[in-house]
Amino acid sequence: xxxxxxxxxxxxxxxxxxxxxxxxxxxxxxxxxxxxxxxxxxxxxxxxxxxxxxxxxxxxxxxxxxxxxxxxxxxxxxxxxxxxxxxxxxxxxxxxxxxxxxxxxxxxxxxxxxxxxxxxxxxxxxxxxxxxxxxxxxxxxxxxxxxxxxxxxxxxxxxxxxxxxxxxxxxxxxxxxxxxxxxxxxxxxxxxxxxxxxxxxxxxxxxxxxxxxxxxxxxxxxxxxxxxxxxxxxxxxxxxxxxxxxxxxxxxxxxxxxxxxxxxxxxxxxx
Numbered sequence: 001x002x003x004x005x006x007x008x009x010x011x012x013x014x015x016x017x018x019x020x021x022x023x024x025x026x027x028x029x030x031x032x033x034x035x036x037x038x039x040x041x042x043x044x045x046x047x048x049x050x051x052x053x054x055x056x057x058x059x060x061x062x063x064x065x066x067x068x069x070x071x072x073x074x075x076x077x078x079x080x081x082x083x084x085x086x087x088x089x090x091x092x093x094x095x096x097x098x099x100x101x102x103x104x105x106x107x108x109x110x111x112x113x114x115x116x117x118x119x120x121x122x123x124x125x126x127x128x129x130x131x132x133x134x135x136x137x138x139x140x141x142x143x144x145x146x147x148x149x150x151x152x153x154x155x156x157x158x159x160x161x162x163x164x165x166x167x168x169x170x171x172x173x174x175x176x177x178x179x180x181x182x183x184x185x186x187x188x189x190x191x192x193x194x195x196x197x198x199x200x201x202x203x204x205x206x207x208x209x210x211x212x213x214x215x216x217x218x219x220x221x222x223x224x225x226x227x228x229x230x231x232x233x234x235x236x237x238x239x240x241x242x243x244x245x246x247x248x249x250x251x252x253x254x255x256x257x258x259x260x261x262x263x264x265x266x267x268x269x270x271x
Contacts, residue, residue, distance in 0.1 A: 038096060038097050038098040039096075039097055040094050040095065040096055040097075041061050041062060041094075041095050041096075041097060042092060042093070042094055042095075043057065043058060043061045043062075043092070043093045043095055044091070044092045044093075045057060045088070045089075045090045045091060045092075045093065046090055047090045047139070047257075047258075047259035047262075048090075048136075048139050048140060048256050048257070048258065048259060048262075049088075049090070049256055049257060050085065050171065050174075050227075050255065050256045050257075051073065051077055051085055051088050051257070052073055052174075052178060052220075052221060053227060054088050054108075054257075055069050055072050055073050055077075056069070056221060056223075056225075058072065058095075058104060059072075061095070062095060062097055062099075062104070063097070064101065066220065068101050069101075069220065070218055070220065071101050071102075072101040072104065072105060073218055073220075074218050075102075076101050076102045076104075076105035076106075077105045077108075077109075079109075082125055082126075082129050083109060083112075084253050085253040085254050085255070085256070085257070086129070086132040086133065086136055086253060086254025086255075086256065086257050086258065087108070087109060087112035087132070087257065088108040088109075088112065088257045089108065089111050089112055089115055089257055089260075090257065090259060091111065093107060093108075095107070112257075115260065115263070116128055119260065119263055119264065119267065120267075129253075129254075130159075130250065131263060131266055131267060131270070132254045132257075132258060132263070133250045133251060133253070133254045133255075134152055134155045134156060134159070134250065134266045134270075135152065135254070135258035135262040135263045135265070135266035136167075136254035136255045136256045136257070136258045136262070137151070137155060137163070137165050137167050137168060137250075137254075137255060138151040138152040138155060138258075138262060138265070138266055139256070139258050139259060139262035140165075140167035140170070140228070140255065140256060141165060141166065141167050145261065145265065148262060148265050149265050149268070149269055152262075152265055152266040152269040152270075153269040155250075156266075156269060156270055159249060159250055160248060160249050161248055161249075162244060162245065162246075162247075162248055163244035163249075163250070164244055164245050165244045166230075166231055167228075167255060168242050168243060168244040168251060168255055169231045169235050169236055169238065169243055169244075169245065170228050170229065170230075170231055170255075171242050171251075171255040171256075172235075172238050172240040172242045172243045173229070173231060173235055173238065174221075174225075174227055174228070174229075175240065175242070176238065176240065177221070177225075178218065178219055178220060178221050178225075179217045179218055179219060242255065
């Protein structure tokens with residue numbers, strides 16, 4: 001009886017050890033193969049950035065690939081004519097690392113719509129977007145609030161003339177380093193169309209030149225790209241629709257996302 005009792009105890013101990021061992025094995029395997037833990041990242045976006053700068057900051061914070069950054073710039077933030085630039089407000093955002101680039105873009109657009117409701121009461125979407133254009137230029141040009149008010153008033157009064165804004169040329173200069181940069185020779189440069197060399201893909205490696213909107217030819221800035229550098233006299237001759245030395249009126253889109261202060265100042269200066 002004693003021997004039988006010991007056999008039962010040994011059997012129970014063996015089974016228990018076996019169960020524990022199997023559990024440890026599967027736990028270790030799940031630890032190895034489990035996906036990265038999702039967490040919330042705090043991202044603070046400063047005032048007065050163009051959306052490519054915002055995209056670079058988001059890519060760094062959320063560990064986006066180049067393809068994800070490209071998608072954010074070219075697709076997710078270019079859904080319609082009034083949501084291409086100037087509508088990605090500054091501020092602190094809490095963003096899940098599981099969010100898609102489209103969801104992140106939507107977060108910015110939602111906050112931009114809130115800003116429109118809060119500050120743009122009585123303005124049509126087109127009037128609001130025109131306000132963003134003026135505010136973005138005034139903010140980039142001014143060094144004080146008083147100066148910004150003066151510049152905004154001057155832009156409103158002359159918005160159908162040559163504005164001759166250095167800030168718009170800075171925007172052009174940076175853009176032409178991040179996108180295909182040869183203007184199409186079709187007399188329609190203000191549309192923002194550019195030449196793009198596209199490989200046909202046949203056996204001789206031939207290519208053809210097509211004319212597309214410059215945003216679809218996005219290349220991307222280097223990690224240490226130095227934005228908004230001072231311009232030269234030669235830069236004022238750059239052929240691009242945003243160059244207000246060469247083309248009359250406001251640009252097609254804002255050159256950056258203006259701050260609330262810039263928007264309020266611009267609205268107060270509106271005739």
